[in-house]
Amino acid sequence: MSIYDDLKQALEVIQKGGNIELIKKVIDIQKQAMDLMEENIAIKEENKSLQESLKTKETMVLENGFYWMEIKNQNETKKEGPFCPGCWIKENNPIPLVFNPEKPYDSNRKCPGCEVKFVMEIYEESSGSYMADHNDQYSDLM
Numbered sequence: 001m002s003i004y005d006d007l008k009q010a011l012e013v014i015q016k017g018g019n020i021e022l023i024k025k026v027i028d029i030q031k032q033a034m035d036l037m038e039e040n041i042a043i044k045e046e047n048k049s050l051q052e053s054l055k056t057k058e059t060m061v062l063e064n065g066f067y068w069m070e071i072k073n074q075n076e077t078k079k080e081g082p083f084c085p086g087c088w089i090k091e092n093n094p095i096p097l098v099f100n101p102e103k104p105y106d107s108n109r110k111c112p113g114c115e116v117k118f119v120m121e122i123y124e125e126s127s128g129s130y131m132a133d134h135n136d137q138y139s140d141l142m
């Protein structure tokens with residue numbers, strides 16, 4: 001039984017006694033209990049969201065100027081990306097870079113979040129690694 005139900009029962013008992021001041025006080029406490037219950041639900045939701053973002057953070061790795069998301073399965077680690085370094089560092093927002101429609105080649109990417117354009121230089125083609133060569137906008141963050 002919740003604190004709200006307990007207070008409701010207490011109010012029913014007090015109402016029989018007819019003490020107006022006491023009834024008002026219990027109604028006031030009941031309202032405060034409702035507020036606390038709502039706040040508790042909001043805090044639980046926020047906590048869940050923070051736990052999830054913390055989990056994501058643990059799997060983001062910086063490699064040659066770009067962020068990549070490491071997704072670990074049972075015995076396999078998959079790497080997805082690249083993600084925009086500016087959006088990740090500034091806002092903790094993992095935004096995958098997309099092909100730049102103005103220059104639709106594999107090495108040209110664009111962040112749909114902040115609109116920054118990147119040129120990715122493939123320096124180790126066999127391992128599929130990339131090197132960042134992009135606008136100077138985020139060079140202070142690297």
Ligand SMILES: [Zn+2]
Binds near residue numbers: 087116
């Ligand atoms: Zn961005």
